[in-house]
Amino acid sequence: LSIDELNAALQHKVHDRNNHPHPDFCGVTPTQMANWLYAPFAELQWVTISTPDELSPSPVMRYLALILDEAMNQEGSFKATSKGNLPTKLVKQASELLPEFAVAQFEREISISEFAGSNEDKFNALHYTRVLAEISGIIYRRSGRYHVKKSAQKQYQASGIQAFFKPMLEAAISQYNWGYLDGFEFDVDLRTFWLFMLWRIQNHSSVDQLTEEVVTAFPDLLLAFPTKDYFLPERNLGMLIETRFIERFLQFWGFLIIDQRRVFSTEPAASMVKIQPLLKQTFKFTISE
Template identity: 70%
Template sequence: MKSVRNDPCPCGSGKKYQDCCMNSASKQHASMLDDIEQVAAMNPNLSLDELNIVAEHKMQAANNLPVPDFCGLSPTQMANWLYSPFNELEWVTISTPEDLSRSPVMRYLALILDEAMQHGGSFKATTKGNLPTKLVRQASDELPQFAVSRYPTHISINEYCGTNEDKFNALHYSRVLAEIAGIIYRRSGRYHVKKTAQKQYQKQGINAFFIPMLEAATVKYNWGYLDGWEHAMDLRKFWLFMLWRLQSHGSVDQLIEEVATAFPNVLLECSSEEYLSPSQLLGTLIESRFIDRFLQFWGFVTIERKRYVSETHVPRKVDILPVLKQAFQFNIDNQ
């Protein structure tokens, strides 16, 4: 069924079909027909199957051309980052850093595993099903080891320490990821480490779980879980694109603009907020869900607190930390 001119473009850009793929598709189709006619004229003995192969190659070439709105990514590259399974991502190499001691998520996981291994592979949960107070205290004591400690925050709102798991977002996040990743599970009032995970930990240490935890965080975990925003917009599918852009320039405002340009339909999902413009809401969600409670929880970046001068927002920059550079190596040839 063909798209009507004023319908939203089926490519998902958020633009009208006549303003997006209709023109480009028509131009591409006309150009391709000209190319094929030229090939046929120069090679009159080609069969229909051979001409179809030529057309297929032409289409592949078009899909591999860089797109300015994608910051130079081609449609093929973008499609891989948006829709491919975690283990089939291309144009990026994801590696386990040798030293994960400065990563809050991985350090908290190590504390959980150590506590279980000291007690035969499991330990008792609280009556609410949370991690025990002893472990929460140990995790709170780790704060000075993390880069986020350079920005002092009162304990009542600090996500990296707390008196119990309910008030300790980074620790709670880590425990939830460990369950999603299939490393630990709760049964009969106790947290257990799976037998296979115990063997992996004994052989490889905490590094054995970096990739499984990362996959759980980017594919399975609900990024809106810890915030008060009701918007269901799923930023997870853009995570690798956002990471690539932020790693290249470190500017929060530029990242928000690039996401809005590459995926303008996300602004339509942000249009229902009464007090914020769509771009402001998008920026808030990117900062809270992607930067604060993903990148910082993992120890990939630090970001200073929001500041205002004469009621004007001061643009925020992120500091890219070594663990991020060690974990992600991007290979974008058309940059």
Template identity: 70%
Template structure:
């Protein structure tokens, strides 16, 4: 953005040099016009977005976004998060709105087992070679990242809460579930994931780099070309300040560290948990690096519908 400001001031300086008799009001009007022109001009560093468009995506709440429509799909059978949430809600609704938590405060073993059994129904199962390392199955909630993530989101979104050793579904959420089904919670859960949930929670990296504000930009780019490698390059070009936020490391330069964070926090622990994409975890074949190509799932394009032409 600072580059844009510098260009505006250069334009104004040139205008003053050519018209030295401009009044202060006239000068302010010229500057305002120049700023608006620059802000609405496509910027190649933003892959063709204008600063105005980028500002909207970075800072506006979900219900005030422009150039994109966030839709609620009809079918959630391919979404781990929404399937797990359904299990949680059904378990509570069958027991007068609540169920007992474990002594540690986790979801009960019965529910964990049910959630684990869903794995073969998800696209991600294609790459689940070692079930003991899976993030989509486990013997308890602590060893089952996608389920744990779902439970945390449901609490953040105000759908469930824990009290006196039991998980309860809020009364309003019970009514919504009875009248609208699981669709009622898609947008609240998605908003909680993008704006309230701490993306660094599951990955263990001590990097204070918040990728949540640029989530929509990354979604748009990945829908455009399905390349994780190209996405990382575009993020570095559009948001060079992120590289300054990556802590120094003796083994990896900032570009590599940021790449790791994008893959972990955005690709693995957001897009794949929701069933939006899958990416082959294999990185090398006979010593040669494999391009990271995302397989975009129908749920991805059904949810995020852009009216900006791909670049």
């Protein structure tokens, strides 16, 4: 065989390997996984991301609509609090939406809810939404007021809240710091793996199984956690996944709900989520197991 023929044979072998389902990746090929891990939002393959017709089940989008409506009713801006937060009136309106969301069935007390609060600082899902809206370039704060960008005002008038679904989603995945709202000592940037994790959780709804699959696919993630900690590295990773990916991403968006009450239960309970219609309406995977 000539050098060229050897190279061609080698390339063929590498191509075959990269396009062969990998058991550690739950049957995804290395080529597919590379796209899911590294491709920009608009270039993701083997998944179609759509804007649902009805966004009312999504806390994030409902809160965004409240913010935009408040500004539009005042010629495009409204006064922030002295701390630079959203005004109390808007916070109260957002809190009153809780019974309309699927997550309400699992809420215990408003005082420890992520979906209600007396001010923005105590209302994680609303604060998250405001931060995303700023990152997305929909709103900005200047001279003690929140303004909706002129271009965003036009989009909102023309297309409604749907116009901002994908920009907000992309910001949540690529620009927002998932560790922002928590105090975990050890950090792993889970955003890289969001689509793989989403594909798995919508398949089986088990947070425990998801954690096992992430560990199998990306064992090096465990190196971020000390082996001599109170919890094993796998447990620490599982807590990060549940808090940052399940609760403060997918649940904030209304894609699924998880029963937080089991954390306070004396009976051990598996971490199972309830997939909501919004998830299936948004993400359609064209990859088979």
